Structure formats: C-alpha cells, structure tokens
Amino acid sequence: MEHVTVAGTEVPAIGIGTWQMEPDIAYEAVSDALDVGYRHVDTAQLYENEAGVGRAIADADVDREDIFLTTKVNPRHRSVESIVDSVENSLAALDTDYVDLLLIHWPNPLADLETVMDGLNETVDREMTRHIGVSNFGKDRLDRARELSDAPILTDQVLFHPWWPQRELLAYCQREDVMLTAYSPLANGALLDDALLEEIGERYGKTGPQVAIRWATQHENVATIPMSTSQEHIAENLDVFDFKLTREDHDRVTRPSYLQTGKALFGGMLSG
Template identity: 50%
Template sequence: MLSVTIDDATIPILGLGTAPMTGRKCRVAVKQALELGYRHVDTAQMYGNEDAVGAGIAAAAVDRADVFVTTKLNRSNLASEKALSSVEASLDRLNMAYIDLLLIHAPSNRTPIAETIEAMNDLQERSLVHHIGVSNFSVKQTKAAIEASATPLVTNQVKYNPYNRQDELLEFCIDRDVSLTAYTPLAKGRVANDETLVAIGERYGKTGAQVALRWLLQQSNVIAIPKASSAEHLQENLDVFDFELTDEEMDAVFAVEGGLVDRFRGLFRG
C-alpha cells in the first residue's frame, strides 16, 4: 500500500471509512478489508462503532502494529478534561493501547482550538496517541490549530470528491506539509454514473468510482477513505493502483461541474 509521509507519520493513502456502519456489519467489513490488504481504518466517537472496529481488527490475521487507526473527538468532548477521559474510553472500546491518529471531528465555538490541541499534545506525551490532526476545518482554523500545537498536525479530514472541491485548502495543506484526507470520496455513489468518469474508466477497464479514487490519490498529499461493506466493493476500491490517469484525464475530472484546472498543474503525484 502506498503511503503519505508527514513528519514521522506514515499514512496509507487508501483507507476504510466506517460511518455509518455499526455492529456485526462494521466488524465484518473491517476484518474483510484488512484481509484484502487495507492497512488504514477510520472511525470516530460519534459513529458509535469503535467497539466493532476494534473487534474487526482483532479478528483479522494482521498485526495491530501494521494497521493505522484513526478516531475523532466528538464535539462535546473538546474541553480539556473531556478530551482526555473520552480518549481513554475510546481506547477501551477499541481494545487498544494507543491510537495512531486522533482528530478534532469538527471545530466548536464553545471550546478554543488551543485548549483541545493542548489536551491532544498531552495524550501524545503519554503515548496514548501517536499523531494528531483535525477534521472539517477551514484554512483559517487549520492554521490556528497548527500554531497552537507543540507537534505537527498530520491531516485535515474533509469532504472531497469531484463535486466537492477543496482547492484553497489543498493548496494550503501542501504548502504547510499537511495531508488532506478525503471522506465521501465517491460522493455517495454519484461518481459511478458520471459520464466523464465512466468514459475515462472504459479506457482502463475501470469504473467511474475507481477513476474518482485514482484522481484523488494522484494528487499530492491526498488520502482517501471510501466506505464499503461488501467484499466486492472493498476490492473494487482497492483496485486503483494498477493504472494511472494522464494529466489530460486529471484535468477532465477537475473540470467536472465547471471546475478550474490550471492552478493544479504540478500538484499531481508522480
């Protein structure tokens, strides 16, 4: 699995998103994903599935050390003491000694970013959390989080797909050496029937969804975490490393819905 390296964090560029799966469905999907080759699993306190994610990882024939696990602080747990206690509860539910990446799930008007970041840094000092980041943050908010932290922020997780562009944020992340993790990368299935994506996919024997994922993964600093529950879709999402879009095809996807493309020349992965 290819990865993005931010500071000393090595993050697989394709992961499994688990919202809104819970219970047995989530546990089985996580186990299947790992056995197919995934090494990055994303969950959150808000999803109510950390226990199922942990059980799925434990059931797979893969060492815990080889799996990059992300979870997120619920907005109600951003105050210092709640952040600390809620992560300990997350670790209990996951049945793990540490979390690879802890994110602020979304900014709050009630709790200053600096207060939450300080608590996350404390969790890092205690080795309960290895890396930290944010989710659903604007450029301004991401900058504030970076400036508040004693350690590097390694990602900002946001909705990103051909219909939900993140131009300014992605440029900022590249400039500040932060990854951008794309959730809902398949636009809830919408990309599968997009005429442009389908036409490109036909040249490679790939689906429109696979083209959308490949488009994301060829962009510098971008990680994608599509949700899938069936073995078929898990494998389909994984089968995006045996072809490469040309610059012209990348531009064509950028231009879906009338997007601009010129500013992204040179920002594609090699």
C-alpha cells in the same frame, strides 16, 4: 499500496471508512478490508462503532503495528480532562493501547480551540495516540490549530471529491506538509453513475468509482477513506494502483462547476 508521507510519517493512501455502520456491520467491513490488504482504518466516537472496529482488528491475521488506526473525538468534549477521558473510553472500546491518529471531529463554536489542542496534545504526551489532527477545518482554522499545537498536525480530514476539490485547502496542505484525508471521495454516492468517470474508466479497464478514487490519490499529500460494506466494492476500491490518469484525464475529472448546477450532493459533508 501507495503511501502518503508527511512530517516523516507514512500513511497508507487508501483506508476503509466506517461512517453510518452499526458495530456488527463495521466488524464485517473492516474484517473484509484487512483481508484484501487495507492497512488504514477510520472510525470515530460519534459513529458508535469503535467496539466493532476493534474486534475486527483483534480478530484479523494482521499485526496491530501494521494497521494505521484513526478515531475522532466528539467535539462536545471541550476541556482537556473531557477529551482525555473520552479517548480512554475509545481505547477501551477499540481494545488497543493507542491509536495512530486522533482527530477533533468538527470545530465546535462553543469550544476554545487552544484548550482543544491542549487536550489532543495531552493524549500525545500520555502515549494514547502517535499523531493528532483535525477534521472539517477550513484553511484559516487549520492554520490557527497548527499555531496552537505543540505536536504537528498530521492531517485535516475533509470532504474531497472531483466536484469539491478543495483547491485552496489542498494547496495549503501541500505547502505546509500536512496530509489532506479525503472522505466521501465518491460524493456520498453521487459519482457512482457519473458518465464521464465511466467513459474514462473504460479506457483504463476500470470502473467509474475507481477513477474517482485514483483521481484523489494522484494528488500530492492526499489519502482517502472510501466507505463500503460490499466485499466486492471494498476490494475494488483498493485496486487502483495499477493505472495512472493522464494529466488531461485528471483535469477532465475535476469539475467544481457541478456545484453550481445542483448535481453535486452535499450529504457527504456530514459523514467525516
């Protein structure tokens, strides 16, 4: 397993995402992931599966300290008290004393960002989380959040895949020592049958989806959290560190122009 190191913190470069999973399905997926070597798990209050994720971690033959666990605050929580209370509920559901990373899930236009960041910082002060971050923030809002936060912003979790490479945001994260956590690295499934990825994958002895995931992890400061409920695909998604795309292949995979042809699907934008 490769790691991303930002702000002196090591994070496994690939994690298991659990969006749209019922608690029992999340339990099975996280259990399978931990069995094959994942040590990075992502969930959220809005997913309503934290209890299933927590049971999987508790039942796994893996020490809690060896798992990097992320959850996200429902953005309807706009006060410091409401944020802290919601995290207390998350910790109870996850059956853990802390999470490794706590994010605000979306920017809420009705929320005061300074208050939101104060709430996240309060959870750090209370040792409910070791790190904080944001999700679905653009560059300017991320920059503002960092100005308002006493604790470092470890990551911005956003949609990131070959058809949506987030170049401006990525450059900012690389420059400012922030991790970009890529959700929907397969474009919400749209890349599963991509002919170019399949062609490149054949030369490396890999599948097209493995090429897309490797493309993501070869970027500096990028971790990714592909989602799957298939044991085979969960294992396959992790098996990408025994090859490296050449610069030419990496550049060929990056195709933001697909956004203008209607071929990229944006459903993944709602998944993080």
